[in-house]
Amino acid sequence: MTDHKLPMRAKLATSLSRGAAALSRATGRGDGSVIGGRIALMVDPNLLAELAAGRAIALISGTNGKTTTTRLTAAAMGVLGDVATNSLGANMPTGHTSALAKAGATPYAVLEVDEHYLKQVLDATHPKVVALLNLSRDQLDRAKEVAMMAALWRDALPGRDLHIVANADDPMVVWAANKAVATGTSVTWVAAGQRFHDDSWVCPECGASIERNGDQWACVAGNLSRPVPHWAVSGDGVVDNTGTYHHIELQLPGRVNRANAATALAVAAHFGVPPAKAVPELAKVASIAGRYAVVERDGRTVRLLLSKNPAGWLEAFDMADDVPTLLSINARDPDGLDTSWLYDVDFSSLRGRRVLVTGDRAMDLAVRLEVNEVPFEHVKSFAQALTLVPPGRLEVIANYTAFQDIRAELDRVN
Structure with missing residues (x-):
């Protein structure tokens, strides 16, 4: 994707996006990642699709960990070349548009996507990979029920030319991905863990209870169970889909960030990044928009x-x-x-x-x-x-x- 291939309206919208974002930063009103995209989409409502065309794109979505996983994935993908990304967490189409406009021509993009907007962004960007991290309750006064969100994902994923990287430990994510997998979509399962279980005691397929035994979980009626992971967190590192262990020294704390790193490595591997080359790049990530600072x-x-x-x-x-x-x-x-x-x-x-x-x-x-x-x-x-x-x-x-x-x-x- 290069600017000169864009239609005239898209070129104008891109210029306005960059200008509005720069003005917002210069006047101390913010980083401009939302206002730039908003103005650009008013000029050209199809701009996100036009800016996405020609890039190999990964989308990262879920209730928790999106910003961190996106930052880690972009670091891993940087082994291949320049990567456009919405690194500050503006994760709706306005933010995606602004990020791609600001980056200019890059062969790759890694975009964090608010879980409610996943279908819309899938339609606009036609990603090569989508990573599904987790689903749990969030902002009760306006967010959808978890089962409803899982159903929206489940309907949005089939029939697309993409690869899914998904959390094998979250029953809602597994159910959401399985419909696409059943129709031929390829999937990489990551044992990323699930600390909070209170949104997944009931099977979304049949309503029976879900029982857990250590790392394993299954619907008691047999309609849904934990798939065999291809990637897994192990101690201070990650075991990849070949069974190779990679020690990871992250500056970010906690097991959850090793799980985020495992997902990032699995996504990057699907683009052809060898884990051994990506791991040192992950170690350079110290803080994400002030988090963990x-x-x-x-x-x-x-x-x-x-x-x-x-x-x-x-x-x-x-x-x-x-x-x-x-x-x-x-x-x-x-x-x-x-x-x-x-x-x-x-x-x-x-x-x-x-x-x-x-x-x-x-x-x-x-x-x-x-x-x-x-x-x-x-x-x-x-x-x-x-x-x-x-x-x-x-x-x-x-x-x-x-x-x-x-x-x-x-x-x-x-």
């Missing part, structure tokens, strides 16, 4: 973990070390307005460590911690939390806007 302030080493829903919070607890921990919750529009999801999270693993709470909805979080008998201290801000904890480590776990608030506070703290 480690900052030194006033003798404290602060690590930032972004978590937006029950599954993400459980993963964050697994990543966080047993040191003072600040939890921050807001309920602004990007977070979802309903905080009742807090009751889907088991906070008991935090017992025994010093816990501080802050954010617009700190009192909602305080009540939930009381239920789990987790002692806590309320602080008005991140800056106050810094003054209360001794020199050393501080873990911070926050949802979307709370995370951004703390990043802004970090920028102000001298």
Whole structure:
């Protein structure tokens, strides 16, 4: 894909996208990844398809881990050549359009896709590979029920010339992918794990219960079961589809990120990237839009973990070390307005460590911690939390806007 092959309207829309994005950055209104795409699509509604044409594309979708897996996949794919990607998480068609317009001509693209928009982006971009990470409850006031989301994926995938990389440990993902697989679509199953089980106790095919035994799971009526994985996380590394073990030294914490790395390697391998060449590229990824960033302030080493829903919070607890921990919750529009999801999270693993709470909805979080008998201290801000904890480590776990608030506070703290 090159600019000179675009129709005149598409060239104009692309130029406007780049200009609007640059103006947004210059005026401090944001990175421009949404406004640039929005303006461009107003000029040429077909621009995403025109910009995608001629590129070999991978799409990454799921409830959790999209941004990180996209960043890791783009790093792995960089072995082959230039890769366009929406690295800051603008994961709807406006963001995809802006990312491709900004990148110019590249042979490859790796795009994070909001799970609700997967069909629309599949239709526009005709990817070579789509990676399906997981499905779980998210933003209860506006997101679809998990089974409904799985059904939309299930109907969107068949009949396309693509390869699926999917999480063998998530029954909803397996069910969503199986319809396409049954009609001839090739699939790579990854043993990526599933920390949160509360959305997959019932078989989406027949309604019978799903039973688990270690890594295995199956519908008791025999209508759905865990497929045999081709790739799997093993210890500190990944076993690929040939049975070869690859040790991975990630800068990103936790088993979940080794699982994200396994998915990234499986996607890149389908494009012809040897895992041995991709693994060193993954080790270079240190932070994704501030997530997992480690900052030194006033003798404290602060690590930032972004978590937006029950599954993400459980993963964050697994990543966080047993040191003072600040939890921050807001309920602004990007977070979802309903905080009742807090009751889907088991906070008991935090017992025994010093816990501080802050954010617009700190009192909602305080009540939930009381239920789990987790002692806590309320602080008005991140800056106050810094003054209360001794020199050393501080873990911070926050949802979307709370995370951004703390990043802004970090920028102000001298």
